[in-house]
Amino acid sequence: MNLHLFAILLFVLVQPACNRPDIENLEPVSDCQDIFPDYKEVTIPPNIAPLNFRMTGECDRIYIVASGKNHKIEKGFSGNRIIFPEKKWQRLIDGSKNDTVKITICVNRAGEWTRYRPFSVFVGEDEIDEFLVYRNLMPGFQNWNQMGIYQRSLRSFKVKTVLDSRVMPGTCMNCHSFAGNDPVNMVMHLRENYGGTLLFRNDRLEKISTRTDKMFANAALPYWHTSAKYIAFSVNRINQIFHATGTNRASAVDLRSDIFVYDIERNEMITSPLLSAEEKLETFPCFSPDGRTLYFSSADMKELPGEYSKVRYSICSVSFDENSGTFGSVTDTLVSSFLTGKSYSIPRVSPDGGFMIFTVSDFGSFPSFNPESDLYLLDLGSKEYCSMDVINSDYTESYCSWSSDSRWVAFSSRRMDGLFMNIYFAFIDKNGNARKPFLLPQKDPDFHDSFLFSFNVPEFAVNKIGTNPYRIRRVARSKASVQVKPESSH
């Protein structure tokens, strides 16, 4: 009996060693080309979940050595998937801040080991915000059925449901937004069944009816003021139109749009003629971090929807006085569509106030529908802007958000296959230079093979959202809602 036990123990101990290739004596044959997701030479934060990946070709076994400054992971895998142990991974990257982790892959095919030249992953010093909140819905147009807003821990693979259509069937949920990346102040919209705007402030959740008699629709596309006393909204009348051919499947047309700012304490919607002109389309508001400027996209009104492909948005700004809740009398144009013939949308300013990222497409304000859409970066000091070539692809790049320390951005892109939107992260240094982006890590590298939902509206969060789907459901379904008032004289 003891002999049997000893034999089993010996087998268990010796077996992994048998599966370990003789790495030191194997000559690297080439660069490792075939990994998915492409994590080669990316820059990652020191608190990101394991970058699990797979070899795209056939292989029987894989042996991997990931070595950092202080720690090393050596592990063999059967099949083609590399799944790092979470604790060891955290130790590895935590001990490799401002340094590289070198990953050496040996692949066994039909009993033969092949070693590839190692690739590096640079571990930055700057941590990324703990959570990412995003929406999952199936790619399609006009209608929806299943969707949800989820909160993902970026340090691990844990996902918490914020709201899901399984809990609120028939309800469209969108535009979750936090004040300064802190979900202690959160707003989100519900449409169709139990529609309304949900405002979550300091653990108090209430439903508000944002439409006043001076607005032609409910508020949408929110952006919080730094003080958390105001939320800028866009009010849109949106139609979807479809393309007869080509990769541009659909477009969302803003038939009319204005910008309003919700004064939470006064429960009033305020605006300015500069933000709600009849002859202009104003949308996607964004406050500067000091709260003194409101940026937005603005275009001249055209005959819609016929002339939609001629609608081009500029990035403009107007000053805002937080104390009086009033706007300046002049609009500045930061990036002009008249000069370039391009359309600029979704301005997002870094929390340190240094840079703005926005989308550039041929027309329109909803870049997720435009395959040519790219991200550009504007230096708010020099007012110069350029394409973020390192992070752009041949497919759509769209919604972008900044981490609270301004060093990381999360953006959505269809680059994986042209249809499904996914979330990527990129490091932005103090001079505004971007590094190669990486895909939101998933525990299973095969995750995207069978996942039929898109990820969109990525928003960083520094804390967990303090509510749950059933509480949201209860409030959303209640008849009690706060009716927002139109602007009174301040």
Add this chain to the structure above:
Amino acid sequence: MKNQIKKRKADGLLPGLLFALAFVFFCFFYDHHLFFSEQLQIFMLTSDHFISCLSKPAFLSSWTGDFLTQFFYLKGGGAFVILITSLILWLIVRELLLKTGYEKKVNLPSIIPVLLTWAALGSIHYPVSVLISFIMVIAFTLVYFRIRTERIRIITGAILIPLLYVLAGGYFWFFTFAIIVHVLFRSDEKARFIYIALFAVIAIIVPLLLKGFYLLTAWQSLTYLSEMTLRSRVIDYLPVISLIIILLLVFYEGKVKRQDNRSVLLVLILPVFYVISGLCFATNTDFRMEKILRLDREASRNRWERVYELSKKYGMRNRLSAYYTNMAMAKLGLLPEKLMEHYQPAATGLFIPVNADEDFLTITLSNEVYWHLGDVNSSQHAALLGMIFSPRAKNTRLMKRLVEINVVNREYGVAEKYINILAKTMFHRRWAEARRLLLYNEEECEKTGWVSEKRTIIPAKDLLRKEGEYRLILELLIESNPGNRMAVDYLLCFDLLDRNLPAFVDNLVKYYRSDARLSLPQVYQEGLLISIASGRNTPEDFNQYIFDPENIKRIAEYIRIYDAHGGDGRFLEKDFGNTYWFYYHFAVMKQEKKGKNAPEDRITGSS
């Protein structure tokens, strides 16, 4: 002894006959429903798929049910699966009744839950996984009954209630009720009411506690059967309810030990259940939809002659049948000749609107016509919405269509994603691997008939349009490829069915051209003649067309009767009911009700 054997044989004859009938029914009379059920799911023998089942109650029965449902793809596969699983159900119910002390003619009461299950299976929303759940909960009930020590039995019951909820979903209520009835009638312990309360509390609390994990509403969590059955109906629970009632009677009679009453009760209750089963079967099966699904299946194989033959044979009057009839006629070049020989619910017989007001079934089918017309982007839009509204957001048939669309559009990355999924299935693998050869391979695509053919008829230039602007896209298709005869016929018939004569005349003159004088198809002649008769046009406007003298004679007669009776359609219906003139004057579309047993659409004759 001989009499006993005869009685046993007679006792077993009815179930045997019913099983044979059920197999024949599901194999030959309801097979298109089963085939369609297979398309609404996707079973991949991967760990991912297994793990995805864990995100809902009834994970084991769901997984097993999905595994078995994939065989519905095969001819007779669905019927065979239902036969075997329901046979197991019957045997296990029989065993349960024997175990509880019921011995007289056990075959007859034990067939009742099976009959009700067959009735429930008549709906797409009751998948075979629920039948598996039923078998599982009865099996666990038998295990429970076999435990002799009361204390161990009670503990086992308390453990099995939550376990069964996780494994088999809402049918765990059967186990809960069965063990409560067992304790009530078979236990003499003073604490039995405490045990009953304990079981009831566990059964109520467990689903409510797990609803957050499964993301269900309270009611959904208590009644969850499958992803296809999010809103459970009474009929979905009738198999379980029937067995609970039978068990209750058996236990009660065992308790009071009145043999006479036993037979009286069962004699009374069994016929009631047989009648209920029959009624459920009659109300839950949908033969109208079965016919439509048959048309759809034949159409998916491009067997248009067969579609047309069946359409004529069925003579249905609803927009889905009209949709397939019109498509078949267009494919066979018969649309403008025979349009009015078939039921036409205005233009909804040409295109199915794609919006949230439609049910998932119509949205699933709506992409077909765009695909055949060459409007692949609209087909994609409809297919994506079909996926979105599919009860499980996965649909093998629509995935295949999306592969085809994206190969035609050279969007190989998208096509590859769906191919990779299909390649992990047992029965769609071969199809997927054949399409994989087309990816990123223009030469192979050019050699493949359906790809090159479709690429020649897709619109040559882009156009922005709103949902439902059918005329715009048909015109674009024709301008891109004047040889697209189906698009021309669809446009002209759309104008006619929309009763837009000016548009019809304009489009006919524009797109129906020839150097020589042209003999027009029947319905186009009728359209032009009524345009002339109404004074919109003169005969000289259409000199380039040859009219059948018989048609000219007939419209004169039509106008005479129309005028003579003050436009009363009843005097025209007999002789002119199949003309466009009659449609033009008298067609009134009545709202089609959705769902089973809805009356057929009608074109009324009132003016």
